[in-house]
Amino acid sequence: MSLFASNPWPKMTSRDEFRFLADVIFARSSGDHTVVTLHDERAGTTRFADNRVIQNVDTRRGLLTVTVSFGRRHGTASTTDFTAGAVQGMVARAERIARAAPEDPEYLPPPDPRPFPVRETAREETITNGPVRRHEYANEAMGLCRMENLMAAGIVSSSVASVGVAANNGLFGCETRTEAQFSLTVQADDGTGWSAAAHRSIDHLKIQERTLAAIDKAKRSREAKDLPPGDYPVVLEPAAVAGLWSWLIWALDAKSYDKGTSPVAGQLGKQIVDKRVALSNVPDHPDLFGVGFTAEGLPSEPSQWIEGGCLKQLAYDRFTARARGVKSIPTLESPIFSVKGASFGSVQELLKQIDRAILVTNFWYIRSVNLRDLTLTGMTRDGTFLVENGHIVCPVKNFRFHDSPLRVFQDVGIATVPAEAVTPEAGKMLAPAMALPRFHFSSVTRF
Numbered sequence: 001m002s003l004f005a006s007n008p009w010p011k012m013t014s015r016d017e018f019r020f021l022a023d024v025i026f027a028r029s030s031g032d033h034t035v036v037t038l039h040d041e042r043a044g045t046t047r048f049a050d051n052r053v054i055q056n057v058d059t060r061r062g063l064l065t066v067t068v069s070f071g072r073r074h075g076t077a078s079t080t081d082f083t084a085g086a087v088q089g090m091v092a093r094a095e096r097i098a099r100a101a102p103e104d105p106e107y108l109p110p111p112d113p114r115p116f117p118v119r120e121t122a123r124e125e126t127i128t129n130g131p132v133r134r135h136e137y138a139n140e141a142m143g144l145c146r147m148e149n150l151m152a153a154g155i156v157s158s159s160v161a162s163v164g165v166a167a168n169n170g171l172f173g174c175e176t177r178t179e180a181q182f183s184l185t186v187q188a189d190d191g192t193g194w195s196a197a198a199h200r201s202i203d204h205l206k207i208q209e210r211t212l213a214a215i216d217k218a219k220r221s222r223e224a225k226d227l228p229p230g231d232y233p234v235v236l237e238p239a240a241v242a243g244l245w246s247w248l249i250w251a252l253d254a255k256s257y258d259k260g261t262s263p264v265a266g267q268l269g270k271q272i273v274d275k276r277v278a279l280s281n282v283p284d285h286p287d288l289f290g291v292g293f294t295a296e297g298l299p300s301e302p303s304q305w306i307e308g309g310c311l312k313q314l315a316y317d318r319f320t321a322r323a324r325g326v327k328s329i330p331t332l333e334s335p336i337f338s339v340k341g342a343s344f345g346s347v348q349e350l351l352k353q354i355d356r357a358i359l360v361t362n363f364w365y366i367r368s369v370n371l372r373d374l375t376l377t378g379m380t381r382d383g384t385f386l387v388e389n390g391h392i393v394c395p396v397k398n399f400r401f402h403d404s405p406l407r408v409f410q411d412v413g414i415a416t417v418p419a420e421a422v423t424p425e426a427g428k429m430l431a432p433a434m435a436l437p438r439f440h441f442s443s444v445t446r447f
Helices: 015-028 084-100 124-128 130-147 207-220 238-250 254-259 318-324 347-351
Strands: 033-049 052-070 073-079 151-167 172-188 191-199 230-236 277-281 303-307 335-339 356-370 375-388 391-395 399-403 419-423 427-431 434-444
Touching (some): 015 033, 015 084, 015 172, 033 130, 073 084, 124 151, 130 207, 191 356, 191 419, 207 375, 230 238, 230 347, 238 335, 238 356, 238 375, 238 419, 238 427, 356 399
Parallel strands (some): 230 356, 335 427
Antiparallel strands (some): 052 073, 356 375, 375 399, 419 427
16 A cells, blocks of 8 residues: 555555554654554445345445654544545644643553564455355355245344554554454244354354254244243353353453442452353454454453452553553453353253253343442343253243342353353353353343
8 A cells, every 4th residue: 555545445454554654653743652553444244134135335444543642641633544644634633632632640651562472363264255255144044044934134244454553662563353243133923033153254154053043043932921020040041141241341440440339349369250160361262353462552461360250350451550560461352251160062961951940042232230239131032941851841031130240150050161152242252051040030021
């Protein structure tokens, strides 16, 4: 890419091109510190509903951002135009903002330069086969549903992005990242089934497997029965577990911990969940979205957040980490939630051990009720069943729940090994399906 090209993005911005752009910006900046970030993305989505494709679009957007500081005064400006005049104007805007801004007592200069881990963050098949492969996979899912006289709706998406961070102290990182996603809802009369997948490789979405799982859930969900609200033993599938755990992960913020407003305040180093539970960051796992560096220019490294049920780490911003004397800031972009001693390979194997419970496929619209004890509310969705004597005996109407993951995960029963868990709100992690002895359903929904 030429800085002076009339078409700013004939191809993805390369590592060398980002270094060139950063050097141009550093030469034109008069600030004490200058930080440049790049996010140049090509993304596409194929949407389908009523067993037909309704949208197949691709977008391209490059964003260059600069932060300039004079002492503790700093200003930030961005541009989507990578031509010389636009880049120069962006730097000038950032400098004007910085000079007019009040001093920021929490401002820190960019991190010292360091080598970043090199990871397989991009897959060639996702880069080269986007629109055509998305359409093929959408048709495959719809075809399987048509064979069962069922209706399908969902998306297949793919993206490739050049992501970079650089500073005038020598800090530099740039890598290409790909991501593909599949989500499907199947309608069978009054029953629905759902499944989802996400991966760096568009060819690892397991379209047939996921579609057949959603079809099975939809067919089983017809003519759901009423059960009264109350406390029930439950079996949560991985997506349902991930939906609850995402809120617990967000609650590990170090700043709110120091203020005493965190639901885990005062619990660092203490047991907060069942002693068999562990939470790890594993950025080198091939099925997760590990990266080499964060947006702040920090390396992503393996870390243990919960071990033996005890809280080991908090999520720090750089200022809070320095104030607390934390030298290595842990990240959690590739979470694996596991249960020690889990021996079941699938939900079906686990269910054979259950006397009576409610099986929950997924939760949706999870929201906080009380952040001090992390009480949440939400609804079951796309496959809620009564299990008795190791078998699914009937579908039940969806429940609304009111409960806290800090309470329900105090006592964990049997569990599977960690499996892919993808939800719209939680993103992707590896999580087990698990049996919990008590979960509070506060009411029955009517849809």
